[in-house]
Amino acid sequence: MLMATMTMTVKIMNWTYNMISEYCEEMSSQIRxxxxxxxxxxxxxxxxxxxxxxxxxxxxxxxxxxxxxxxxxxxxxxxxxxxxxxxxxxxxxxxxxxxxxxxxxxxxxxxxxxxxxxxxxxxxxxxxxxxxxxxxxxxxxxxxxxxxxxxxxLLGDGVTRLPVNEGNINGVLFTPPGAGPFPAVLDLNTLLSEKRAALLANKGFAVLALCVFNVKVTNTKEIHLDHFQEGIDFLQRQPKVGGQGVGVLSRSKASDIALSLSAFVPAVKACVWINGCNANTVVPLHYKNHQIFSSARFDPSSVIHTESGAYILKFAFANPLAEDNKESLIPIEQAKAQLLFVASEDDMCWNSKAYMDEMVERLKHHEKNNFESVCYPRAGHMLEPPYGPYCRSCPAGTYPYQALWGGEPSGHVAAEVHLWKKIQEFFRVHLR
Missing domain, CATH: 2.60.40.2240 (Acyl-CoA thioester hydrolase/BAAT N-terminal domain)
Known part of the structure; x- marks a missing residue:
């Protein structure tokens, strides 16, 4: 009886061992x-x-x-x-x-x-x-x-997000954790987006995200530079903000607003211009109760329709240097701020490389050295913080077209990675 019991116990133990071994083998071979x-x-x-x-x-x-x-x-x-x-x-x-x-x-x-x-x-x-x-x-x-x-x-631990509705300011303020002081950046978007501002706050910047158009573009007849100056003043009043001035980050239509701020508002110490124009666009710009720039003329007949249904807009803007269009040209030569110009050679929305080249030559002509320029051969218009989905075409926002943005995907993404680091380094150097 004892022998039979022992034999049964051994069989159970062997069976249990085999089951565990098979389970472990199955687990070790599980794809991860x-x-x-x-x-x-x-x-x-x-x-x-x-x-x-x-x-x-x-x-x-x-x-x-x-x-x-x-x-x-x-x-x-x-x-x-x-x-x-x-x-x-x-x-x-x-x-x-x-x-x-x-x-x-x-x-x-x-x-x-x-x-x-x-x-x-x-x-x-x-x-x-x-x-x-x-x-x-x-x-x-x-x-x-x-x-x-x-x-x-997008938002790191300890970063505060504060919606701001004060005077003409309608945006969102992001502040890093800690006592500061932090360098301040005004992040201008054509339409409101918090992405860049939140990510920069993670890197140690106090950032106010604003948009150029708070209402539909078609309902906007003029833009007032004073409203964006209010944003700069607001940033400088923040208790955690340090340094002697404010940086401005921009792309597309927002870039000509950034240039105008650099030319007229002394508190702007550093400006990043990405794939924009060297002249005021879309609607006239006002400052201190009078118009300072007309809008660069837009010619719908020069818009190119592609097979995908998207449109190439880059040739539709008149040359800002033409005699009948010079009232839209922004006098960046009077800017005291440090300027970073960024242009994509395959930008299908704006002729940004040509606009950048003109500004560089003009600043050299005036013996200015407060600028640097970066050009990305295989990138398109929509340069954003890296690793988001690449966008080839979508509604333009400022005009009633599906805009073709341009760019070769992998080259465009590589440009985003490089530029994102460049922007942070530029602001750290010039907003200390």
């Missing part, structure tokens, strides 16, 4: 998708996407999916072949096809695209992270092998 160094990061930080425990040389489809603030779904996919160890590492392995090809570590994110044409990934609010679901799929069966979620934060 990892986001390194962590799955939760800032919007402007890269992540390493890595899949392990695949079969040697197994072909998989990597997919990404995200939804913008309007509920529009954006997705991307790329095909990869695992190495001999059964690993796919987007930092070193090339995509064989799909939304992009070649080695593109952040390709799944910047190639996110909506099914409908002319869609911009709307992420203007800072409170909620940009959430991207990344998954690995069996190439033949399509089933999900592994999945992970990347939370990309």
């Amino acid at each position: 998708l990892r986001l390194l160094p962590r799955a939760r990061c800032f919007f402007d930080e890269p992540v390493q996407v890595k899949v392990t425990r695949l079969r040697s040389r197994q072909v998989v489809t990597m997919r990404a999916r995200s939804t913008d603030e309007r509920g529009v779904v954006f997705s991307s996919s790329a095909t990869y072949r695992a190495d001999d160890r059964g690993e796919v590492d987007l930092n070193k392995h090339p995509s064989l096809g799909g939304s992009y090809v070649g080695v593109e570590p952040m390709g799944l994110l910047w190639s996110l695209k909506a099914e409908a044409l002319h869609q911009y990934f709307q992420k203007g609010k800072s409170l909620k992270p940009h959430v991207v679901t990344i998954s690995a799929h069996d190439e033949e069966e399509g089933r999900v092998l592994a999945e992970a979620t990347n939370e990309r934060l």
Whole structure:
């Protein structure tokens, strides 16, 4: 009886051992998708996407999916072949096809695209992270092998967000944690967006985000520079703001407002102009109760329609140097601020490279050395903080067209990475 009991006990122990061994073997062979160094990061930080425990040389489809603030779904996919160890590492392995090809570590994110044409990934609010679901799929069966979620934060711990409605100011103030003092930046957007401002606050800047158009562009007959000067004054009154002046960050239509502030408001000490014009555009500009600039003429007959349904707008603006258009030209030669000009050679919205070249030559002619310029050959108009979805075309905002922005995707993304670091360095140097 005792022997039979012992034999039964041994059998049970062996069965249990085998079951545990099989379970451990199954767990050790389970496919894993990892986001390194962590799955939760800032919007402007890269992540390493890595899949392990695949079969040697197994072909998989990597997919990404995200939804913008309007509920529009954006997705991307790329095909990869695992190495001999059964690993796919987007930092070193090339995509064989799909939304992009070649080695593109952040390709799944910047190639996110909506099914409908002319869609911009709307992420203007800072409170909620940009959430991207990344998954690995069996190439033949399509089933999900592994999945992970990347939370990309705009607002860091301790950064305060304060909506501001004071006088003519209608914007959002972002302040870093700590006592300060912090350098101050006025972030001008054509339409209100908190993205750049929140990300700069994470880097140690006090930033007020404002937009050029608080109402519909078609309802705007004139713009007052005084309103933006109020924003500068507001920043300088903040208890955590230090330094002798304020920086201005701008792109597109907002860039000519930034140039005008640099020329007329002494408190502006540093200005970043990105893919804009050297003249005032869209509507006349007023300052101290009178008009200081007319608007550069826009010729609809020079707009070029493309097969995609988007329009090339860059040739529709009249030459600001022409005799009948000079009243729109901004006198940047009288600016005391440090100026950073940034132009994309493949900008299809503005002739920004030509405008930048003219301003550089004019400043040299006046023996000025308070400027530097950067040019990106393969980039388009929409230079933004890096790793967001690349946008080829969408509504122009200032004109009733689906605008073609230009740019070659991977070259455009590389320009965004470089420029974002450049902007921070520029403000740190000149706003100390």
